[in-house]
Amino acid sequence: MTTKTTRPAPTGRIVVIGAGYAGLCAAARAGRSTRVTLIAPEERIPNRIRQHEVAAGRTVPKPLIADVLRGRQVTHVQARVTELDLAGRKVFTDTGRAVPYDTLVYAIGSRTAWHEVPGAPERAYGMERAGELRERLAASGTGRVAVVGGGATGIELAAELAEAYPGLRVQLVCMGEVGGRFSAKGRAIVLEAFARLGVELHEHRRVTAVDESGLTTDQGRIEADVVAWAGSFEVSPLAKEAGLAVTETGEVVVDTYLRSVSHPEVYAIGDAAAVTLPGVGRLRKACATAEPMGVYLGKALRRSAQGKGEAEPFEYGYTVHCLSLGRHAGMVQRVGKDDSMRERAYGGRVGKSIKALIVWGVVAMLRF
Known part of the structure; x- marks a missing residue:
């Protein structure tokens, strides 16, 4: 239009x-x-x-x-x-x-998009129910959890859960590559963090159903006691x-x-x-x-x-993407104004510090 x-x-x-x-x-x-x-x-x-x-x-x-x-x-x-x-x-x-x-x-x-996957809205925890997911995981602290979604939300959730609940077996399931939209260096930082935290990857799998014992995908079953849904939004x-x-x-x-x-x-x-x-x-x-x-x-x-006339049209340009990878690491990816990836990316404590500063600024910006 x-x-x-x-x-x-x-x-x-x-x-x-x-x-x-x-x-x-x-x-x-x-x-x-x-x-x-x-x-x-x-x-x-x-x-x-x-x-x-x-x-x-x-x-x-x-x-x-x-x-x-x-x-x-x-x-x-x-x-x-x-x-x-x-x-x-x-x-x-x-x-x-x-x-x-x-x-x-x-x-x-x-809001969370379920994409008409049978059982997902009833049995999976969307991010709107993060408090309920916390209570469910804190009650046991062990078992298998499947995080669905390989974008920023899924990456951050999988890393955070693996670090907070070392007794959990955390699995990340996604249709493409985990962090596939980032540069090679940015994706490498994410994969290194997952290796350190013990997060298992199930890439190139489309979830077709969610039930009480896990996921059915187009590549077979993935067993899980808890399913967290961190895919796209609608x-x-x-x-x-x-x-x-x-x-x-x-x-x-x-x-x-x-x-x-x-x-x-x-x-x-x-x-x-x-x-x-x-x-x-x-x-x-x-x-x-x-x-x-x-x-x-x-x-x-x-x-x-106030009768001061019209404002100029809205303008915007991207600068970075940032992820938290648990409490001790992060990833900051440089991007162009049009959101295209640049090769430069920062991980570890540098990435964590930049991410923390941005997160603090988000709340501060609401008022000032």
Whole structure:
């Protein structure tokens, strides 16, 4: 679909739905000088990029949303959005409340994609259930766990579990190569960490079913007492059901101001948005892209509300990928502006230190 680049609409009553990295950044910045209503069911920030640590029994900071928004003109409605009335410009919640808006910021993020694999939603632990996975593993500390997914989430989870629970037999199962999108040096750092931690790799295997004793794949059985699902993510059908212009997979199509191409009073940011930029391409779902979108839009909405005119179009360029590989190592991969891999990568304590600094900055950036 061809996007239109036109001037953003006046703000008026601003409603932000979603308190992830994108939504909170937008609400906190717009709320510095204009009234904002934030609708989200959480009391604390989800801090999803550290859920692998939660599963491993680590203490992860999850500040209160009220603390992030302290001193801002933001009212937090603790509820879940169930329906959008685009014609009437109202948001309906599971508490029965209808919240009117002039400007809507759609930032509800994404969720675990199960890809219609039989048994997966019922028997596997997605990262939304990291706390439950922690309790399950802590109860025994031994046995076999299969982590499904060879991307960043799966790599971080497998490494964290293997280090935290040395009695566990940790297996990583994926359709391609583990860390296959990284450079040769970056992948070598990941594989060295797995060898050190004793993580077993099952590459080039597609999971076809999950049951009480493990996985069925197109290459045979993999026995496991616990299955953790760390594959790809999908978005809610809410935008499509409401009538917003969306991609085939449900992300809201936006212009260069992050505004819906079909409904100019709606902006979409974070994982729920399909953002394509010149020289960069389609932005991937990540905290690294969500927070900059939220910062940009929050400032743009504040500027509009103050009558200071429109902001410049949104710009973004990638610089690095980073992974934690347990508590004592990490990997930082250099990338080009368009997310293409560069050969340079850093591992060990250097990688860990850079990753730790970035993770700290993610929470700090929500407010400042």
